[in-house]
Amino acid sequence: MASNVMKRAWNSPTIMTWMSYSTKALSLFIVLPLILKNFSVGEISLWYLFSSIITLTSLADLGFKATFSRIIAFAIGGAQDVGIYKAGGVTKINEPNWNLIEKISSNMNVIYFFLSILLLFLFAIFGSWALLKPISLVENKQEAWIAWGVIIFTSIIRFYGTIYQNYLEGLNKIALIRRIESFMSLGAILTTISVLLLGGSILQLVIALQIWVVLNVIRNWYLARIVEEGRYKAFKKQSFDKVLFLKIWKPAWRAGLSGLMSNGLTHISGILYAQIGSVEMVAAYLLALKLITQIKEISMAPFYSKIPLLSRLRVEGKLELLKEKAQKGMFVGHIVFVLGVISVSLFSKQLLAMINSNITFVSNDFWLLLSAAFFVHRYGAMHMQLYLTTNHVISHIADGISGIIFCAVGFLLVDSFGIYAIPIGMLVGYLGFYAWYAAYHSLNSLSVGFLTFEKKGVLIPLVILIICSLLKF
Structure with a gap:
């Protein structure tokens, strides 16, 4: 019995995604101090x-990552073409369409090379x-520029290596990856801890972390070649299919613009404010x-880990099961987010004082506004997905x-x-259009x-967040 429970947990996309994000979150409690x-x-x-800036590398993806993962999931579900599935899905589900996946993979390799x-x-x-x-404000400017050069080099490797992650996620190998x-x-x-305890510089810290970035790409390359009986390494290189590309490009550029006007603007605001x-x-x-980005990523696990499965359920026309799994993922995701931002509000200043930090935290009012903006965006983003x-x-x-708002x-x-204009602008934009527009189409x-739908999705987490906001956490 216990072994069966462990096996299910070991192969659960949500639990494994949480485990992955939880290990990353350890950096907040150990590395960050x-x-x-x-x-x-x-x-x-x-x-x-x-x-x-590293986070912004996703903008150069132009929306292809989510698009490729989704259409590969469609092909695994038996789709014969890259199309739109709004209601009943496809009428007859056959075995996975490996010919289509091979064509998609060939196009993906070419696209990511130029990107x-x-x-x-x-x-x-x-x-x-x-x-x-x-960089002009730090003491060792030469090391800072070298560190930037290392980041450029490894980021290009990681970016091109996205092709392997897209393939694995499309096959719903989320649990294995995470x-x-x-x-x-x-x-x-x-x-990282070793470098910091030994008094390492920013350059040494960057090198230590970027080595693991490259190893992650090698990991995905290896996994892609062994899953599904090694079909990936047997794929034949095909000529670039312009017709298929145009079908992929239409949803991709829209997703790319979406990323620029949402997460892109958020991180660009920090870069511009630094000037x-x-x-x-x-x-x-x-x-x-x-901190808010890390909380957001952890809270994404219950829902986003299910996206390949949800895509497959959509193409199979199983809408009731799709609705049930989406509601559960959204509810848990919202709860995790709310608990995370409340915890930061309660303990951040004490922790910074305890470790004799060289910086202070933002005011509680600012954190409250930022948390509210991200909560509304998370709500809309899950409905959009x-x-x-x-x-x-x-x-x-x-x-x-x-984004314009x-x-x-x-x-x-x-x-x-x-600086309060940043979270206020976010909140007005997300409430004014993004959240309700996404929910309207989704539902x-x-x-x-x-x-x-929402009584099992966002209602309880929203009430908790409102009460805590009124109490100023």
């Missing part, structure tokens, strides 16, 4: 700027420009952004309009409210009412 204690304010600010060249250009020009002022990823994350954390804000305020904001299982991409509309409100309020695609 060491960084805040050992590095100067300028170095801390630079470190989190590195992190923000990697684009990313190299963006890093070399715009990334380096964004770091001119922050299981191994957990142990590699532990290795990266132990390496005008004081080093102390920049460091405090980037720390808050790092649920609707995207139809392969009808509308996220560019949702994120585009909400965010920028407009932020610009108008920045003189009066300073319509399942032919279910708002209250019927």
Whole structure:
């Protein structure tokens, strides 16, 4: 009995994703205090700027990552083409369509090769420009620039290596990926701790972490070649299929624009603020952004780990089961997020004082606004991902309009409210359009009412967040 439970947990995408994110979260409790204690304010600010720029590499993906994973999942479910599945799915489900997957893989390799060249250009020009002022504020400027060079090199490797992750996720090998990823994350954390305890510099810390980035790519390359009886390594290289590309490009560019106008704007705000804000305020904001992003990623596990399965259920026309699994994933994800932001609000300042940190945390009001904005965005994002299982991409509309609102409100309020204009702009944009627009399309695609669905999805976590907000946590 116990062995069966362990086996189910070992092969559960959600539990393994949580295990992976939990190991990464250890860096918040072990690595983060060491960084805040050992590095100067300028170095801390630079470190989190590195992190923000690395996060922005997903923008160069132009939306292809989620698109490729989704259409591979469709092909595994028996789809004969890359299409849109809004209602009944396909009428007859055959065995996985490996011929289509092989075509998709060939196109994916070509696309990511050229995207990697684009990313190299963006890093070399715009990334380096964004770091001119922050690097000028640290003592060892030469080491900082070398560290940036290491990040560029390894980020290009990681970016191209996304092709293996897309393939594995499309095959719903989430549990396998996250299981191994957990142990590699532990290795990266132990390496990082060793470097910091020995008094290592930013350059040494960057090198220690980027070695594991490359190892992760090698891991995915190896896994892709052994799963499903090694079908991937038997794939024949095919010529670039322009017709297939156009079918892939239509949902991809929309997802790419969506990423730019949502997560992209959030991290770009930190980079731009670093050009005008004081080093102390920049460091405090980037720390808050790092923490809320980490909480967001952990809370994503219960829902996002199910996306390949949800895509397959959609193409098979099993909408009731799709709705049930989506509700459960959303509920747990919202609860985890709320508990995470409350914990940070209660204990962050005490922990920073305990470790004699060189920086302070943002005010509680600012953290409350930022948490509310991210909560609303998480709500809309999960509904958007649920609707995207139809392969009808509308996220560019949702994120585009909400992003414009965010920028407009932020610009108008920045003189009066300073850095508070950032979370206020986010909240207005997400509430004003993104959240309700995503939910409307998602629920319509399942032919279910708002209250019927949300009483098992967001209601309880929302009530908890509102009460805690009124009590100022």
